[in-house]
Amino acid sequence: MLQIGEFSKICQVSVKTLHHYDRIGLLAPAEVDRLTGYRYYRAEQIDRMNYIQRLKRYGFSLEEIQYLITVSDHKELASALRRQKDRLKREQQERAVILNELQTHISVFERTGDIMTYQKSYTVEIKNSPKMNALAVRAQMGVDEFGKYYGTLFERVPKERVTPTGLNGAKYYDEEFNHESSDVELFIGIKEKDKADVVLESCECAMALHRGGYSTLSEAYGAVVSWIIENGYEMAGAPFELYIKTQFDSLAPDDWETEVYFPVRKK
Amino acid sequence: MLQIGEFSKICQVSVKTLHHYDRIGLLAPAEVDRLTGYRYYRAEQIDRMNYIQRLKRYGFSLEEIQYLITVSDHKELASALRRQKDRLKREQQERAVILNELQTHISVFERTGDIMTYQKSYTVEIKNSPKMNALAVRAQMGVDEFGKYYGTLFERVPKERVTPTGLNGAKYYDEEFNHESSDVELFIGIKEKDKADVVLESCECAMALHRGGYSTLSEAYGAVVSWIIENGYEMAGAPFELYIKTQFDSLAPDDWETEVYFPVRKK
DNA sequence: TGTTGACTCTCCTCTTAGGTCAGACTATAT
DNA sequence: ATATAGTCTGACCTAAGAGGAGAGTCAACA
Numbered sequence: 243m244l245q246i247g248e249f250s251k252i253c254q255v256s257v258k259t260l261h262h263y264d265r266i267g268l269l270a271p272a273e274v275d276r277l278t279g280y281r282y283y284r285a286e287q288i289d290r291m292n293y294i295q296r297l298k299r300y301g302f303s304l305e306e307i308q309y310l311i312t313v314s315d316h317k318e319l320a321s322a323l324r325r326q327k328d329r330l331k332r333e334q335q336e337r338a339v340i341l342n343e344l345q346t347h348i349s350v351f352e353r354t355g356d357i358m359t360y361q362k363s364y365t366v367e368i369k370n371s372p373k374m375n376a377l378a379v380r381a382q383m384g385v386d387e388f389g390k391y392y393g394t395l396f397e398r399v400p401k402e403r404v405t406p407t408g409l410n411g412a413k414y415y416d417e418e419f420n421h422e423s424s425d426v427e428l429f430i431g432i433k434e435k436d437k438a439d440v441v442l443e444s445c446e447c448a449m450a451l452h453r454g455g456y457s458t459l460s461e462a463y464g465a466v467v468s469w470i471i472e473n474g475y476e477m478a479g480a481p482f483e484l485y486i487k488t489q490f491d492s493l494a495p496d497d498w499e500t501e502v503y504f505p506v507r508k509k
Numbered sequence: 510m511l512q513i514g515e516f517s518k519i520c521q522v523s524v525k526t527l528h529h530y531d532r533i534g535l536l537a538p539a540e541v542d543r544l545t546g547y548r549y550y551r552a553e554q555i556d557r558m559n560y561i562q563r564l565k566r567y568g569f570s571l572e573e574i575q576y577l578i579t580v581s582d583h584k585e586l587a588s589a590l591r592r593q594k595d596r597l598k599r600e601q602q603e604r605a606v607i608l609n610e611l612q613t614h615i616s617v618f619e620r621t622g623d624i625m626t627y628q629k630s631y632t633v634e635i636k637n638s639p640k641m642n643a644l645a646v647r648a649q650m651g652v653d654e655f656g657k658y659y660g661t662l663f664e665r666v667p668k669e670r671v672t673p674t675g676l677n678g679a680k681y682y683d684e685e686f687n688h689e690s691s692d693v694e695l696f697i698g699i700k701e702k703d704k705a706d707v708v709l710e711s712c713e714c715a716m717a718l719h720r721g722g723y724s725t726l727s728e729a730y731g732a733v734v735s736w737i738i739e740n741g742y743e744m745a746g747a748p749f750e751l752y753i754k755t756q757f758d759s760l761a762p763d764d765w766e767t768e769v770y771f772p773v774r775k776k
Numbered sequence: 777t778g779t780t781g782a783c784t785c786t787c788c789t790c791t792t793a794g795g796t797c798a799g800a801c802t803a804t805a806t
Numbered sequence: 807a808t809a810t811a812g813t814c815t816g817a818c819c820t821a822a823g824a825g826g827a828g829a830g831t832c833a834a835c836a
Contacts, residue, residue, distance in 0.1 A: 512803095523794080523795080525793095525794060525795060525796090526793080526794065528794090529793065529794055533793095544802095545801075545802060545803090546801090547802080547803090565793095570792075570793090571792080571793070571794095572792095
């Protein structure tokens with residue numbers, strides 16, 4: 243039997259952590275002295291602790307770990323690990339984009355001496371949005387579900403014998419945009435008007451072109467909105483974005499292009 | 510002047526966030542109505558907010574951001590950005606190692622059907638540690654400072670005309686190992702006994718070979734310690750590790766090899 | 777037997793960056 | 807005058823422990 247201090251040294255975790263794990267029921271000591279409350283661990287529990295630490299490194303929360311160590315079904319466990327792997331991979335990619343952004347920012351800053359240059363480069367203009375016929379799906383969704391919904395749209399292309407124009411986008415119906423869940427309509431432009439789910443009429447818009455990954459897209463939105471306010475317009479409908487150049491053109495995020503449209507009218 | 514709701518939509522942050530930033534003094538509204546307490550923001554503050562969001566994406570804490578937006582010195586700002594970039598890069602590398610580990614774990618699990626196989630493969634043996642003469646530096650340091658301290662050691666090699674044996678390691682004097690700061694002695698083996706800072710005498714040790722990156726090294730330590738307890742030995746000195754195959758052999762982390770030694774005596 | 781020092785216990789507060797109510801005002805349109 | 811939407815403050819909550827206070831416990835030593 244090991245005292246908590248010995249056990250903590252062996253497993254390279256703090257005594258505090260062991261207290262915590264005991265309290266949340268993740269790893270209870272093999273024995274607790276009734277009188278003194280002293281915790282005693284068995285050497286066999288070292289393996290369990292290492293396993294917990296390993297899952298923690300993989301990025302699972304303690305709650306998930308608590309569940310995982312009780313799972314005996316191989317398939318379930320394997321799929322949980324694979325899901326986590328995919329999550330980590332996606333996060334790695336996102337962070338790679340941010341790192342890239344930071345690198346560019348640094349070099350722009352060193353060249354220009356202005357920390358704001360990098361983000362103030364939006365040119366907002368008044369433009370009539372293109373008229374489009376489109377297949378569309380509207381739902382409450384988060385940004386990380388876009389791919390899934392676009393999948394269902396693109397599946398319909400061959401089935402319904404329509405001809406994509408290559409112009410795709412998303413329209414945001416919620417006033418308040420939320421990354422995890424918003425009322426969004428995704429659409430892909432097609433030639434055939436009679437087969438379209440929706441027809442997006444041309445309208446007067448304030449538009450800005452955003453170059454780069456989507457993590458900074460909100461700055462484009464901000465730029466357009468403040469332009470609208472400053473130039474005596476007002477918003478006249480749900481904003482939308484058109485994906486001009488994307489990952490599907492096998493470009494790096496830095497070269498993606500997105501047009502941000504806000505329908506407006508003169509006040 | 511913008512109400513808090515409008516400002517929040519433009520900047521794509523929640524009203525709560527704006528409350529929070531106001532309270533901690535990171536971004537105060539341009540005006541607050543004395544009577545109603547309503548907050549009003551100016552369009553110019555959008556840029557500031559975008560800048561804050563950008564720094565947040567770069568991984569700075571709000572406290573750091575609060576400091577950074579007051580800094581007017583270009584050099585200081587640039588060096589803060591560069592430091593952050595290096596930090597992000599290092600974290601990316603660490604996560605890449607973990608991702609790799611997880612991938613291996615998954616494939617081992619699918620092959621063997623045993624989730625523990627991957628971590629129980631340590632063979633502990635009793636062995637006399639090699640006698641070594643070494644240049645050494647002992648200090649309170651965290652694991653991420655190892656590189657720095659090793660640098661100072663290797664600089665001395667040509668200066669003091671010593672001949673490295675290629676056998677390097679680290680000895681942990683604290684009972685309780687701590688990732689951020691421990692009393693550690695780093696050493697590089699050399700041939701010349703008279704020029705050595707320390708002579709590590711051969712002694713009876715329990716030893717295990719760890720294959721892979723350093724993030725799982727603690728499992729090797731755990732394995733050795735529990736072996737010692739189970740096999741009727743007791744610890745007789747500070748443990749140390751020898752780096753047999755490392756990144757300097759231009760190997761991937763999966764192929765690194767580290768020997769973990771615990772001086773022991775029979776009870 | 778008494779004492780010292782190391783170890784452990786429980787309980788409390790603190791951390792980040794906000795989220796989630798509740799209850800009370802306030803602004804604007806009808 | 808009222809309905810609805812927006813806003814205010816304040817209190818409590820999150821995850822995974824860290825830090826400390828004050829008290830009890832264990833083993834060794836004099």
